[in-house]
Amino acid sequence: MGRLKLLKQVAAGLARQFGPDCEIVIHDLKTQDLEHSIVYLENGHVSGRQLGDGPSNVVLKALKETHPENLTDRAGYLTRTADGRVLKSSTFYIKDETEELHYILGINYDITKLLTLEAAIHNLTDTDEEKEKEAAPEITHNVNDLLDHLIEESVSLVGKPVALMTKEDKVKAIQFLNDSGAFLITKSGDKVANYFGISKYTLYSYTDVNKEKGEEKK
Structure with missing residues (x-):
């Protein structure tokens, strides 16, 4: 099975697993038409993109990298849509045996409603004692x-x-x-x-x- 076909199979499975709030996108960096790098898309309504759309900032930065072997997968970071919705995103760089970058698999999960629900629950369960505790800074x-x-x-x-x-x-x-x-x-x-x-x-x-x-x- 070809690498792209396998990626599409994985992408379709992820979309079914996590539902309509989870966008799965595949960028083909081997194509000569990089302005239309999206070759596979599930739940594009999350970001408003369509099949055949161009690269994101993540893709552009990857293309500017002169040493693809330095690119490492990144999981669970926050991004934002044009209308302000919050996404939990992950980016996976798919390379060949020589470390040449061929595809990028992106996962963008819309957590806007979950954040609103989390805040509402916290307001109900919050106590004065919790407010007095100082949060430990993240390293x-x-x-x-x-x-x-x-x-x-x-x-x-x-x-x-x-x-x-x-x-x-x-x-x-x-x-x-x-x-x-x-x-x-x-x-x-x-x-x-x-x-x-x-x-x-x-x-x-x-x-x-x-x-x-x-x-x-x-």
Whole structure:
């Protein structure tokens, strides 16, 4: 059985296993038409993509890698759709025996409703004692993982996904990131602004709002 045929079989099985909220996509990097790299797609409504659409940022970064052997699979990271829904994503690089990259298998599970349900349950079960406990910081291996973790914490603090956040909710999340030192990380402003669906100007205005509130309290 050919590698692509086997991947399609696995993709179809995963889609049946996890249901309509789970998108499975295969990018063919051997084709000469990389602007239409998607050769197989299950539940494309999750991201709004269609068969024959072009590469994602993950694919473009993989194509720019001059040493494909350095590409390693990544599982369970967060991504976001254009309309603000939160996805739990995994990316698998399919190479041949010479480490040449041929295909990318992507899994994107829409967890937006689960996050909303989790927040609602937490509000019911939360106690004063739990609130007083200080959360143990997560140990990360690089600043990118650290920034991802801080963004996840800011969303958890607000208690709802970005798609459902008001301006006040986003200001609260931005304040948490600012207080946590997230903006000391290089180019973090671009990533945070993109994640929350706001411009960098708006991002800075939100941090200014926080400064003004702090001055009023003095």
